[in-house]
Amino acid sequence: MVASARGMTRTDQEANEMLYFRACPKCRTGTIEHNRDPYTEYLQCLNCGLMRDLPDNTDAVTWLKQLKIEFEAAAIAEAAEEAGVGASSAA
Numbered sequence: 001m002v003a004s005a006r007g008m009t010r011t012d013q014e015a016n017e018m019l020y021f022r023a024c025p026k027c028r029t030g031t032i033e034h035n036r037d038p039y040t041e042y043l044q045c046l047n048c049g050l051m052r053d054l055p056d057n058t059d060a061v062t063w064l065k066q067l068k069i070e071f072e073a074a075a076i077a078e079a080a081e082e083a084g085v086g087a088s089s090a091a
């Protein structure tokens, strides 16, 4: 082990950048970049620009899954609205 008290430096954080290919919950084909600055961690899609802060104690893979569910639910709701399902707006 080479870990020391100075192990967690800013250079370490930069080296921890991760890419998730075709993992974007919004555009689906975009590459997600896991970034961190001194204050926060965030995920950004290099394709569509979607950007979300990573909640504390949540890893990127879990968060991406959660976002995907969110976007799918939103897409379904939108499609249902377009199809007029459950909506009695027609007079």
Ligand SMILES: [Zn+2]
Pocket (backbone or CB within 6 Å): 024, 025, 026, 027, 028, 029, 030, 031, 045, 046, 047, 048, 049, 050
């Ligand atoms: Zn995207």
